[in-house]
Amino acid sequence: MTDTAAVRPEVDADIARELAIAAARRLLENRAENPDVGGKALKDLGDQGAQEVLAARLAELAPGDAVLSEEAADSDARLGADRVWIIDPLDGTREYSEGRDDWAVHIALVVKGELSLGAVALGGPDEVLVSSELDGHAPAQEGRIxxxxxxxxxxxxxxxxxxxxxxxxxxxxxxxxxxxxxxxxxxxxxxxxxxxxxxxxxxxxxxxxxxxxxxxxxxxxxxxxxxxxxxxxxxxxxxxxxxxxxxxxxxxxxxxxxxxxxxxxx
Structure with a gap:
């Protein structure tokens, strides 16, 4: 595993954002390139395409890190790893397959057993929330919870x-x-x-x-x-x-x- 496990927050944030954007972009491309495909077939296309992008980019950008993904076989090796990326290439397959935008790409990093970073692309590559870039949440609104x-x-x-x-x-x-x-x-x-x-x-x-x-x-x-x-x-x-x-x-x-x-x- 990488020997800089706890000293690269800015690099990791850049990687997480890049991964989320790349997968979200592929998901939109898949949907645009297959206008006559829907339902389970489009869900599968989305899952597979986004997983391929993330696997390739992680191998390039974080080659020593372990990965836990919904769309890949698990390995016990991650349990002894200092750094583990936890990814969901497409969260909300139903919404994605229906042409909606309330789906997401999830990129998280666990360092030495602690959840240290998260990036979420919301409905495409243009809106990505990265944990290290946040300093608060939106203010409360009046009315019912x-x-x-x-x-x-x-x-x-x-x-x-x-x-x-x-x-x-x-x-x-x-x-x-x-x-x-x-x-x-x-x-x-x-x-x-x-x-x-x-x-x-x-x-x-x-x-x-x-x-x-x-x-x-x-x-x-x-x-x-x-x-x-x-x-x-x-x-x-x-x-x-x-x-x-x-x-x-x-x-x-x-x-x-x-x-x-x-x-x-x-």
Whole structure:
């Protein structure tokens, strides 16, 4: 592995941004070059094309680093590596295949076990949020709390939290877009409990942390990356002033779900 593991933040930020831009550009090219392709075929084209770009660029720019990608075979070698890139070449395949722009490219870097950097390209190469370039998040807006949620039916947990907080649900695409919507002031929180992997959240969580947002698992524990099993099924991201209120609502919703299961309620 590289022997400059902790002393190249500016170089790594440039690499992360370049990777995100290159993959996002390829994704737009793939969609433009295949106007008659849609659905799963376009999703697969997007995943494959973006993965090829990222693999080639990482081999060139960070040849000694380990990689964990949604679209590549995993290796235990990353567990002993000082530097591990965690990437999602295309987060939000459904949105991408439908011609929407609420998809993202995720590029994260874990250094010596700590999530140190994240870059997220939002819907193309022109808007990329890089954690090292942020010094805050958008100001709060007046009105009800807004919770970013899947475009399909909101999970029971999110519905319970929303009811408790009298919150407005704001539908949007990929996990990266939802997390970054809190950074950008388009939502106040994102609560997820339906199953994800490290590549779904690593980069946008790094961005959210750098912006000063609260990030955690639903039980309040820290989100930890580059684990032997990359399954990381739940998270919450919210404005810091809402942390106690949101976490209290989540605990109550989880307790209610557990009580319902214990008593056979479905």
């Amino acid at each position: 807004r919770i970013a949620v899947s475009r399909s039916r909101a999970p029971e947990l999110v519905q319970s939290v929303s009811a408790s907080l009298d919150a407005e649900l704001v539908p949007m695409g990929s996990a990266g877009v939802k997390i970054c919507s809190v950074v950008r002031g388009e939502a106040d929180a994102y609560v997820h409990g339906g199953g994800q992997y490290e590549w779904d959240s690593a980069a946008p969580v790094a961005v959210a942390r750098a912006a000063g947002l609260h990030t955690a698992r639903l039980d309040g524990s820290e989100l930890v990356y580059n684990q032997p099993n990359p399954y990381l099924p739940d998270l919450v991201v919210c404005r810091p002033e809402l942390r106690d209120e949101v976490m209290t609502s989540i605990r109550a919703a989880l307790a209610s779900q557990a009580d319902g299961k214990e008593h056979g309620v479905r």
